[in-house]
Amino acid sequence: xTKLNFGVAPPRFGQVKSRLLLVIVVLATAxxxxxxxxxxxxxxxxxxxxxxxxxxHTFRVTDVDGNRAGxxxxxxxxxxxxxxxxxxxxxxxxxxxxDNETVTTKVSATGFRPTASYLERSNAAGTETVDAQxxxxxxxxxxxxxxxxxxxxxxxxxxxxxxxxxxxxxxRALPLTRGYATQLNTFLPVAAVLDRxxxxxVGDEEVTVPAGVYDAWVVTLDTGDATSRxxxxxxxxxxxxxxxDGRNKxxxxxxxxxASQ
Numbered sequence: 001x002t003k004l005n006f007g008v009a010p011p012r013f014g015q016v017k018s019r020l021l022l023v024i025v026v027l028a029t030a031x032x033x034x035x036x037x038x039x040x041x042x043x044x045x046x047x048x049x050x051x052x053x054x055x056x057h058t059f060r061v062t063d064v065d066g067n068r069a070g071x072x073x074x075x076x077x078x079x080x081x082x083x084x085x086x087x088x089x090x091x092x093x094x095x096x097x098x099d100n101e102t103v104t105t106k107v108s109a110t111g112f113r114p115t116a117s118y119l120e121r122s123n124a125a126g127t128e129t130v131d132a133q134x135x136x137x138x139x140x141x142x143x144x145x146x147x148x149x150x151x152x153x154x155x156x157x158x159x160x161x162x163x164x165x166x167x168x169x170x171x172r173a174l175p176l177t178r179g180y181a182t183q184l185n186t187f188l189p190v191a192a193v194l195d196r197x198x199x200x201x202v203g204d205e206e207v208t209v210p211a212g213v214y215d216a217w218v219v220t221l222d223t224g225d226a227t228s229r230x231x232x233x234x235x236x237x238x239x240x241x242x243x244x245d246g247r248n249k250x251x252x253x254x255x256x257x258x259a260s261q
Contacts, residue, residue: 039181039200044160046111046173049088050237053078054261057240057254060210061096064249070096072252074169074240079106081115088112090166096250099123103190105163112170114163119190132189134161141189157187157194164188167197167221168230172238176201176217195223207231207242211254214241221246 059072072094081087086109093102105117119130126146133140134157141153162170164186174182181200187193203218216231226246233239237259243252 039179041181041183041198044182044184045175046170047175048173049109049112050172051076051088051169052237052260054258055237056256056258058256059243059252060255061094062251062253069250070094071255072096076169081106085109087115090169092165103165105166107163107166107170112162112166112173113160114166117163117165117189121190130190134163139187139189141192153192155187155189155192155194158185161185161187161194164193164195168228168240168243171199171219171221171230172232172240174199176219176232176238178204198222204234205231209241209253209255211241211257214239216241 053076055076057074061069061072063069072092075091075093077089077091079087079089087106088109089104089106091102091104093100095101099121100123101119101121103117103119106115107113108115114134116134117130117132119132121128128146129142129144131142137156137159139155139157139161141155142150143153144150162184165188167186174180178201181198183196183198186195186197188195198221200220200222201217202220205216205218207214207216214231214233215235216233219230219232221228221230223246228246229244230240231242233241239254239257240252241254244250245252
């Protein structure tokens with residue numbers, strides 16, 4: 001069975017790996033062959049959050065060979081920051097092949113910019129954590145290994161960056177329609193990876209998953225070296241129905257959806 005790695009890489013303490021230049025080169029080269037067929041990205045603009053407090057997605061996870069690899073869930077809860085401003089807490093939990101990983105990210109109620117995230121990953125070998133604080137153009141991270149070695153790291157990022165783990169959820173708040181495309185920056189603290197992501201609606205499809213049959217938009221997330229694919233229901237509140245990760249090739253299929261507490 002293929003071993004899945006949902007954090008892309010274990011915590012590391014080197015420099016931020018930025019792919020912005022690579023993406024620009026790839027897109028420029030592709031445009032020579034694609035002509036005008038590729039939709040032109042529009043300015044990034046989110047609608048209001050389509051979810052409610054307590055919303056939960058539960059998925060079955062299969063590996064690239066179609067074998068059952070585990071389960072995953074996303075839970076979204078409402079809250080407030082220290083200054084009283086409204087925030088959302090997005091928690092992703094993945095249990096696969098003996099590994100348990102939980103990432104909780106706090107984002108602003110409008111625009112969904114992250115303020116903090118906390119990752120805990122455990123297996124038989126122990127537990128490692130990444131505590132990340134988003135401070136404008138920088139992310140300050142406290143990384144603790146399974147051997148209880150703690151390291152501080154700072155990464156420079158664009159001030160409009162979003163947290164990578166929230167992307168499958170916050171894409172639901174974009175004005176998706178046929179031919180739609182936009183771009184945004186994402187950062188993954190556990191691997192210190194900065195990406196420029198092109199979000200494109202590439203079609204629509206009736207998709208069948210354990211939770212039922214949905215009429216969905218097919219959306220791609222292109223980082224330049226990997227392309228993930230999402231199926232997002234056309235009907236409000238636009239649940240994420242299916243997701244194929246572009247890097248580890250894992251497939252998430254919706255088993256149960258709860259709209260609110």
